[in-house]
Amino acid sequence: MHSDDGFFGENIAAGYDESSADMFAPDVVGPAVDLLAELAADGPALEFGVGTGRIALPLARRGVPVHGIDLSRAMVARLRAKPGGDTVGVTIGDFATTRVPGTFAVSYLVFNTINNLTTQDAQVDCFRNASAHLRPGGCFVVEVGVPELRLLPPGQTAVPFHIGPAQWAFDIYDTASQAMSSNYVTIVDGRAEHRSIPFRYVWPAELDLMARLAGLRLRDRWEGWTRTPFTGESRRHVSVWEKPGD
Known part of the structure; x- marks a missing residue:
């Protein structure tokens, strides 16, 4: 494993898509891309933890300009090797702190990736980083499980x-x-x-406080990408925080 790749080096990247095959199913990817494309509207999107492009590539095919940040060169190499892989710009770095040029209509973190940041400080930094990249009225979207x-x-x-x-x-x-x-x-x-x-689990209410620290406010929270209502029995959530407009 390349030390700079963290826990997602070559030995993980080589079989990542196969080991996560159920997450690549059209009925899983489609609703996520639909929601993100709606939030992006005519603007660009920024993915934290872009990985092998499970969401970024189909979102780009929908006409949304997508840029990604990821620490793992091995995962990004898989993205680049896929059809359309050259349409997604990628910056190698820690998505909690790495800045890229421009402002975005939507930034997003999917599939529990917020938990890859293993301290509360890093998760707070991630929200601040997302907010700094958003244009006024832009949204930060996180998909993550509820701690079991x-x-x-x-x-x-x-x-x-x-x-x-x-x-x-x-x-x-x-x-x-x-x-x-x-x-x-x-x-x-x-x-x-x-x-x-290693991960750090985080509660929905804790994420809301992180968002407030970053100048964001909760707009929506659902059980999943199809906008099923979030309840006390939900095992995951898709949350949308908005950056106030001018």
């Missing part, structure tokens, strides 16, 4: 989310610090391989 602490009985710290014949996956939570990690045990040629990726 209700699944933890007293004394338990792990929640399994995949059990298969050759792979087991589980999240480990530290409720005192909001640190968590996703852990994968995979059987390869009869031997077990372990991979762990």
Whole structure:
């Protein structure tokens, strides 16, 4: 793994699209692109954590100019190799602090990527960075899961989310610090391989405070991209914060 790529180096990038195949399904990508294209209208979009272009490429095909920021050169190389990969501008860097020229109609973070920032300070910086890139009236969109602490009985710290014949996956939570990690045990040629990726889980109300610190205000919150109402039973949310106009 290239050290500058963080936890998404060549060994992860090589199989990322295949391992996340369900997230590339048209019924998953389509509603996200529809909403983002609507929010962008006639303006450009900025994706934090653009990765292999799961959302950026179809959004660009809709006529929305898209620029991405990502720390992983290996992931971006996969984006570049895809049809239309040269239409998405990419800046290599930490999306919590990296600035790019211009202002945008919409900036967005999808698929729990806000949790890749493993401190509250970094997540606050991310909101400030998003706000600094937005034109007045622009929106910052985040898709992220609701922390599943209700699944933890007293004394338990792990929640399994995949059990298969050759792979087991589980999240480990530290409720005192909001640190968590996703852990994968995979059987390869009869031997077990372990991979762990650190995250920081964050609550919807906490995100709203981060937005306020960045001069943004909550406009909408739904359970998903199809705008199903968000409730106490929702396991994820798509939230839209707006930068006040002039």
